[in-house]
Amino acid sequence: MRAIFLILGLSLVGVLASCRQDMHDQPKYKPQSGSSFFADGRSNRPVLAGTVARGRLQDDALLVTGKENGEFSKVFPFPVDAAVLERGRSRYGIFCAPCHDASGAGNGMIVQRGMKQPLSFHIDRLRDSPPGYFFDVMTNGFGVMYDYSDRIEIEDRWAITAYIRVLQKAQNAKFADVPADKKETLLQPPK
């Protein structure tokens, strides 16, 4: 009888031992996991000064700073086509619209909840500002607006700049600016 209990007991130990989670929780770092090794408790390590990640060499001053000869660039660092504008629209919707709203007037939901109202994109000063200025604000922040350089890729910041130009044009357009073949649809009453 004792032998049976011994066997049963041992097999129970075997079953319980198989509940170990070693394979589930391996002694390796996954992105953003904690660390008991590094003093700051992070497995993500800060980039050392002077290191350049592959494909991230930022040697195009216009692209990276939005400036030419110390002045805000009046031109885009790459050609703006429909794909760039579409990308700009999507990124604008994610990162800018919460405050600047979909039209760029500056009445976004976060503003309605107490954030300081940003300037409308449709004032003369901003309509006359060069593209490099908008890129610079996104890259370095402005007033209460934090910089977005760590959240929006460089090319996307230029795409957003291009889309802001679209908004400025659209919100300041006259009927004469509408292409001839689209005028008809504009004149029809809303469905």
Next chain:
Amino acid sequence: MTQLFHKSFNTLSKASIVLGGLVAGLTVTTVLFANRTPYISLVDVSREQPVPFSHKHHVGGLGIDCRYCHTSVETSAQASLPSTKTCMTCHSSIWTNAAMLEPVRQSYMNDRSLEWLKVHDLPDFAYFNHSIHIKKGVGCQTCHGQVDQMPLMMRKNTLNMEWCLSCHREPEKFLRPREEVFNMNWKPSHEKPQAQLGAELVESYQVQKLTNCATCHR
């Protein structure tokens, strides 16, 4: 020499064949059943975090896009949690005295990470990649549930392998158009039900039915 085994062991040995099978079966059933209970799978269980962040308020109420905070979800394996700088982008101006946000302010000022508990934590031997699922038209909501209605984050699916495979075997039942991936309230239209839409998307997005072990286990 005396008998090593008493005569009663004849009956016991026969019974053990049946009993052993029963015990083994019961054990397997219990484990499989237990694995599906919220106690193990953590479905519908919210975890205590440094700050009681509400997706319901930020996504459902304010309409902030998933990608405002989870910036890397389209381009890398991880959706990634935002840095506290992202929180402070708004909360340096809004709710600046809220006691609830004190850990966020401390984190930002002292450059110390908030120790967040991962809610959707896969075993380390499963290699999941967010970006490819988004490119193939798997909505956030398909796996994470109606996040815009969750005051506190919780799992809505078991994350068991069985659950992963249910979609990997029949992706057409779950796919949606790419532009609707981040839409929390997307539903297939009446004109084009999921069966038809899914089949079309599998075709146009070139979705493969990846059920090989090595797809996820490397």
